[in-house]
Amino acid sequence: MAIVFEKPKALTDAVLHYCPGCTHGIIHRLVAEAIDELGIEGRTIGVAPVGCAVMAYNYFACDMVEAAHGRAPAVATGLRRALPDSVVFTYQGDGDLAAIGTAETVHAATRGENITVIFVNNCIYGMTGGQMAPTTLPGQITQTTPYGRDTATAGFPIRMCEMLSTLDGVALAQRVTVDSVPHVKEAKKAIQKAFQNQLDHKGFSIVEVLSTCPTNWGLTPIEAMQWLRDNMIPYYPLGVYKDKDAQKEEK
Amino acid sequence: MKGNEALAEAAIRAGCRHFFGYPITPQTEVSAYMAKRMPKIGGTYLQAESEIAAINMVLGAASAGVRAMTSSSSPGISLKSEGISYIAGSDLPCLIINVMRGGPGLGGIQPSQADYWQATRASGHGDFQNIVFAPSTVQEMVDLTFQAFDLADKYRMPAMMLADGMLGQMMEPVSFPEDYTPIQADKSWATNGHQNKRPHNIVNSLYLQADELEQLVVDRFARYEQVKQNEVLVECENTEDADYIVVAYGATARIAKAAVKAAREKGLKIGCIRPITVWPFPTEEIAAAAEGCKGFLCVEMSMGQMVDDVRLAVNGKVPVSFFGRTGGVIPTPAEVLGEIEKMAGGDR
Amino acid sequence: MTQNILLAGFGGQGILFAGKVAAYSGLMDGKEVSWLPSYGPEMRGGTANCSVCISDDPICSPLILNPDALLVMNKPSYDKFIHKVQPGGVAVVDATLIGDREEIEGVKTCYVEATRLAEENDLQGLANIILLGKVLKECGFASLEAVKKGIEKSVPARKQHLVEPNFRAIELGMSL
Numbered sequence: 001m002a003i004v005f006e007k008p009k010a011l012t013d014a015v016l017h018y019c020p021g022c023t024h025g026i027i028h029r030l031v032a033e034a035i036d037e038l039g040i041e042g043r044t045i046g047v048a049p050v051g052c053a054v055m056a057y058n059y060f061a062c063d064m065v066e067a068a069h070g071r072a073p074a075v076a077t078g079l080r081r082a083l084p085d086s087v088v089f090t091y092q093g094d095g096d097l098a099a100i101g102t103a104e105t106v107h108a109a110t111r112g113e114n115i116t117v118i119f120v121n122n123c124i125y126g127m128t129g130g131q132m133a134p135t136t137l138p139g140q141i142t143q144t145t146p147y148g149r150d151t152a153t154a155g156f157p158i159r160m161c162e163m164l165s166t167l168d169g170v171a172l173a174q175r176v177t178v179d180s181v182p183h184v185k186e187a188k189k190a191i192q193k194a195f196q197n198q199l200d201h202k203g204f205s206i207v208e209v210l211s212t213c214p215t216n217w218g219l220t221p222i223e224a225m226q227w228l229r230d231n232m233i234p235y236y237p238l239g240v241y242k243d244k245d246a247q248k249e250e251k
Numbered sequence: 252m253k254g255n256e257a258l259a260e261a262a263i264r265a266g267c268r269h270f271f272g273y274p275i276t277p278q279t280e281v282s283a284y285m286a287k288r289m290p291k292i293g294g295t296y297l298q299a300e301s302e303i304a305a306i307n308m309v310l311g312a313a314s315a316g317v318r319a320m321t322s323s324s325s326p327g328i329s330l331k332s333e334g335i336s337y338i339a340g341s342d343l344p345c346l347i348i349n350v351m352r353g354g355p356g357l358g359g360i361q362p363s364q365a366d367y368w369q370a371t372r373a374s375g376h377g378d379f380q381n382i383v384f385a386p387s388t389v390q391e392m393v394d395l396t397f398q399a400f401d402l403a404d405k406y407r408m409p410a411m412m413l414a415d416g417m418l419g420q421m422m423e424p425v426s427f428p429e430d431y432t433p434i435q436a437d438k439s440w441a442t443n444g445h446q447n448k449r450p451h452n453i454v455n456s457l458y459l460q461a462d463e464l465e466q467l468v469v470d471r472f473a474r475y476e477q478v479k480q481n482e483v484l485v486e487c488e489n490t491e492d493a494d495y496i497v498v499a500y501g502a503t504a505r506i507a508k509a510a511v512k513a514a515r516e517k518g519l520k521i522g523c524i525r526p527i528t529v530w531p532f533p534t535e536e537i538a539a540a541a542e543g544c545k546g547f548l549c550v551e552m553s554m555g556q557m558v559d560d561v562r563l564a565v566n567g568k569v570p571v572s573f574f575g576r577t578g579g580v581i582p583t584p585a586e587v588l589g590e591i592e593k594m595a596g597g598d599r
Numbered sequence: 600m601t602q603n604i605l606l607a608g609f610g611g612q613g614i615l616f617a618g619k620v621a622a623y624s625g626l627m628d629g630k631e632v633s634w635l636p637s638y639g640p641e642m643r644g645g646t647a648n649c650s651v652c653i654s655d656d657p658i659c660s661p662l663i664l665n666p667d668a669l670l671v672m673n674k675p676s677y678d679k680f681i682h683k684v685q686p687g688g689v690a691v692v693d694a695t696l697i698g699d700r701e702e703i704e705g706v707k708t709c710y711v712e713a714t715r716l717a718e719e720n721d722l723q724g725l726a727n728i729i730l731l732g733k734v735l736k737e738c739g740f741a742s743l744e745a746v747k748k749g750i751e752k753s754v755p756a757r758k759q760h761l762v763e764p765n766f767r768a769i770e771l772g773m774s775l
Contacts, residue, residue, distance in 0.1 A: 012451075043444035047311070057453045063442035065314045066455040068337050071307035074299065078311020078319065079442070081295040082269055086315075086444050104307070107300035277638060360638070421661050422619070422634035424626050502661075509659035584660050 008032035010041045014058045021214040021221025024052060024120065026178045027187075028059055031091065031118055034192045035062065038199065044087040045079050047072040051093035052126040070101025073108035076115045087198055089116040095125045098134040098158050105160070112169030112203035116194045119160060122211040123232060130216030134158045137235055142216070157235065161208050165242035171202035173242040177210035177233065179225045186238075202244060210236055254389045255280035255419040258348065258412065259288070261396035262320055266433050267346070268294035269319040271308035273301060273327060276360045277416035278350035281322040302327040306334030306347070313343040314454040316441030318400055318433075322348035324416075325366050326357060328374070335409055336375025340456030342471070344403035344436070346396070347381070348412045350419040353579035361579025362416035364501060367556035370413050371530040378468050380475050382410045382482065383530040385500040389423035391527070397431055402482060404436035406474055413529060415552065417502040417581065475531075483536075484527035489515070490540050493522030495595050498537065498561050499550040500526045503582065507550045510587035519595050529557065537564035547571045548594050550587055552580075600655050602740045603663045606727075607648035607680055608672030608693075613727035616753060617670065618649035620731060620765075623749035624741035625653035633661035646675055653740050668738050670730050672696055672713075681708075689737040691730050709733055711775055717768070725768040732772015743773070 007013075010032035018024045035041050044062040048054060050069035057064035067075040072090035080088045097105050097119050108115065124142055125131040131144040135157045139148040149157075161173040172194055176187035187209055194205035210232050212224035219227055240246065252260070259281045262270070270289060272282040282298070289296035295312075299305035305321045312319035323331060328349045338345055351366050353359035370383045382402050384395040392414060399410035442452045458464035489511070490496055499507035504525040514521040524540060526533050541547070546569045549558040555573045562571045574590040576582040604621055608614045615636050622634040636649040650663035664683060669690040671677045677697050684690050686705035694700075695714035702708055711733050713726035722729065728750075735746060750765045 042446040042448070045315075045442050045444060054457060057455055061451050063445055063452045064454070065311065065442050066341075066453070066457055067310070068307060068333055071303065071310075071334070074304040074307035075311035075314070077297070077304075078269070078271065078308035078313070079315050080311075081297065081308070082312040082315035082317045082319070083443055103300050104304050107304065416638070417635065417662070420636055420638050422622060422632075423658075423661075424632060505658070506660040506662070512659065581662055583662075583664055585664075 008036045010035040010061050012059055012061045016059060017055060018052065019215040021212065021224060022052070023178050023209075023211040026184060027118065027120055027209050027211065028056070030184070030188045030191050031089070032060065033188060034195050037192065038195055040087045040195070040199070043085060044089065045083070047076045047079070047088065047090040049090065049092040049096040051096045053091050053093060053120065054127065056091050070096050070099070071104055072096065073101065073104040073113065073115070073117065077108055077111070077113050080113060080115055087116070087195065089118060089195070091118045092120070093126070094119070094121045094123065094133040094135040098160050106164070106167070109164050109204045109206070110167045110169045112171070114198055114201055114203055116198050117204070117206040118191065118194075119206055119208040120211045121208055121236065122213040124213050124216050126213050126216055130213075137231055159236060161206065161241040164206060170204050170206070170242050171197045171244045172205035172207070172240075174206075174240045175208040175210065175236060175238050177228065177238060179228055210238070252389065252425050253280055253420065253422050254392050254414065255350065256284045257389050257425045258392045258396055258414070259284035261393040261427065262346065262400070263288055263292065263294070264427055264431060265318065265397045265400045267318040267320050267400065268292070269312040269317055270295065271297050271299050271305040271312070271319070271321050273299050273305050273323065275324045275327045277352055277419050278322050278324045278348060280419070281348060281350070302330035303333060306331040306338070309345050310334055310338050310341070310343060313338065313345045314341070314442045316438040316443050318404075320346040320348065322350070324350045324352045325354050325363070328366060328369065332375040335381070336377050336379065337456050338409050339375065339379035339381070340377060341454050342407040342440075343454065344407055344409070346399050346403060346410050346412065348414065351413065351415040353577065359579040360416065362502060362552060362581060363577065363579055364415055364503060364552040365554070365556065365577060366413070367529065367551070367553060370411055371532070371560070374411070379471065380408070380530055382406070382408060382478060383413050383528060384410065385413045385527060385529045386418060387501050387504045387525065389418065389421065390425050392418060393425050393427060395527070397428065401434045402478070405434055406478055408474070413501065415502050416579075479531040482528060483531045483533050485533035485536050486525040486527060487536060487540070488523045490522035490524060490544075492520055493540070493544050494520040495546050495548065495591065496522040496524055496540055496544050497548045497550060497587070497591065498524045498526070498557070500529055500557060503550055503552050506582055506584050507587055509584035510591060513584065513588050514591045519591065521591055521595070526557070529560075532560045532564070534560070534564040537561060538566065541565045541568045545569055546594055548590055549573050550582060550590070551575045552582065553577050601658070602653045602668065602738060603666050604651040604653070604668045604670065604734065604740060605648060605663045605666035605680060606651065606670040607646065607676035608727075610645050610647040612647075612672045613724065614647045614672065615649050617727040617731045618651045619753045620728070620746065620749045621651045621653070621740060623752045624746040627745035627748040628741050630654060631656060631658050633658045635661040646673065648676060668734050668740070670734050672727065672730070674699070689734065691733045691737065693726055693730060695726070707737065709737065711772070713772075716771065720767070720771060722764055722768050722771070725764055728765050728768035729772040732769040733775055735769065736773045736775070743769070
């Protein structure tokens with residue numbers, strides 16, 4: 001019988017620990033497919049975050065380093081500088097990348113550090129049980145914003161792609177999501193480009209993936225997808241915020 | 252050469268090609284020297300956005316299997332403590348320089364030894380140790396740098412150079428070894444890309460199963476035992492016939508030695524013990540000396556931190572007194588001599 | 600035999616440089632040496648001093664509190680250190696910049712119009728080295744040959760044209 005579908009080689013056989021309906025699984029797969037298709041697993045090193053994806057080092061078949069909370073871009077910088085022929089990616093959540101690790105993110109970006117950053121934004125701290133994230137929407141209820149995020153006291157969400165797009169070191173800043181087949185296809189293209197940029201020494205590439213957290217949002221997986229469409233996409237519009245290639249073409 | 256520059260040059264000659272730093276007085280010359288030299292020899296000098304980022308860059312580079320280092324002064328080392336703990340928990344080798352200044356808080360910028368506890372007890376959360384070297388001359392800063400990289404590689408643990416503002420800033424003549432070869436350490440654990448030739452490596456400090464984590468820590472401590480057995484460095488002077496012994500490390504040891512010399516000229520039988528590694532601590536040497544002497548004086552540029560280790564080693568056999576200046580004030584030989592005479596006073 | 604030289608003045612007067620020359624001179628003579636600067640947030644205009652030890656034996660404390668020789672170029676440092684000089688020691692004072700003329704028992708005080716002499720001899724900015732020449736004459740911490748080598752070592756490569764004026768300044772100081 002012909003094999004028509006199989007697990008990417010860049011994923012191990014370990015069973016994912018993610019909650020039912022969580023989109024981390026899809027995003028892991030997209031990253032692994034990109035690694036497979038570019039044939040770079042042997043020289044790729046991934047950096048896992050602290051957050052739900054903390055155990056990503058068990059799932060990706062390439063060499064993996066587990067970083068402290070928020071420090072993945074710094075660890076990736078050390079790896080990338082020590083191994084000039086390698087491919088280095090980080091896989092980070094919103095708390096890791098946009099709260100505790102904001103400085104590391106912004107400075108790796110402005111240095112044009114030649115790494116690929118996969119940023120999973122689900123508007124909440126998942127692993128610790130659903131607290132407010134830097135990307136939690138105004139009015140959104142979480143464990144630490146029980147009356148809804150009050151922007152008067154808790155401030156506003158951060159739009160990372162928009163913010164990073166102003167930096168000269170950034171080669172690609174693109175926001176995608178995985179709520180539908182066309183969107184998944186688009187996300188895959190973006191992730192592949194983010195790796196290709198690294199192979200072409202173009203600099204810092206970030207792909208922000210809007211993701212769901214049915215468990216902590218208190219929704220079914222299907223409701224969660226709808227919540228993402230209704231609430232997240234309007235606040236975090238999908239699209240390419242910075243692409244050095246496109247800018248060159250315009251000139 | 253200036254102590255800070257000599258140390259940087261020694262690190263380069265020890266094969267370190269990856270330096271990640273952040274400016275802070277009084278260690279800045281280390282960074283400046285690296286910034287000048289690294290680009291010329293194909294190495295990496297990177298000024299990080301913070302000490303936190305710098306130590307995590309070291310973690311990344313060390314994961315790749317290369318010799319990597321960072322350098323800072325007291326407040327910066329506090330920021331690095333997170334990364335140091337992760338490096339220890341991931342069994343990675345690296346070198347961390349602390350050119351100590353007065354604290355706590357922003358403190359001052361004059362020399363101090365008030366980070367002894369931090370270096371030997373608490374350079375981060377969790378059960379772990381660093382190998383901590385305490386040079387007392389610029390030459391020793393050079394020699395110990397080679398040793399620090401070697402031992403870090405050998406035992407897969409962070410090594411720390413615990414210097415102070417005085418050593419960092421002063422100039423003394425130095426010579427560099429001509430025939431240094433780094434020890435051959437197994438680095439098959441490095442995450443440098445498996446090239447499809449081996450299973451994937453993971454550098455990690457997370458173990459959610461309590462018994463698994465316990466076993467890892469126990470194994471690590473077995474390695475620490477080896478370090479304690481094999482790697483203690485200490486200098487004992489005139490301890491055989493000594494009635495009293497002065498214990499001091501780093502720059503303070505030089506001042507203590509001047510006082511001991513003066514005391515001996517006055518006919519007092521004073522010896523001097525200078526720990527060169529403060530972890531592992533020369534417990535046995537001090538315990539042995541305690542058998543034959545009447546008391547110890549510990550001298551530090553702090554309110555008394557190493558004195559705890561001296562007391563543990565002496566184990567109540569003879570009295571241990573302490574003299575220290577802190578906040579960046581350097582004790583004078585005359586002050587130390589006064590304390591020696593006070594201690595020996597009862598014998599007159 | 601150990602000679603402890605303390606040099607003190609304002610930042611920018613070349614105090615640390617003169618100390619470096621002294622330390623390198625000792626090194627050229629095959630002695631043990633140490634050079635320890637005071638360091639602080641002010642780069643220019645604040646007080647600066649440095650301790651230079653030159654010895655036949657390994658140097659214990661590199662920090663000098665009671666120097667055998669004091670080279671001083673400003674009033675605050677003069678007030679701070681003039682009474683700290685060891686009995687039998689020497690104090691060399693820039694008399695152009697410091698008005699006091701205190702004589703201290705057991706200490707040879709030399710009031711040298713170094714800054715004025717520097718102006719007159721086309722040696723602007725080298726009052727420090729003129730004073731070092733006087734210290735050299737009074738306590739012979741090194742041979743003149745070694746001091747000249749020390750100057751060659753201390754002057755940065757891109758400023759080699761300053762070596763010759765430094766030689767003249769040292770010799771002028773020694774002639775006083």
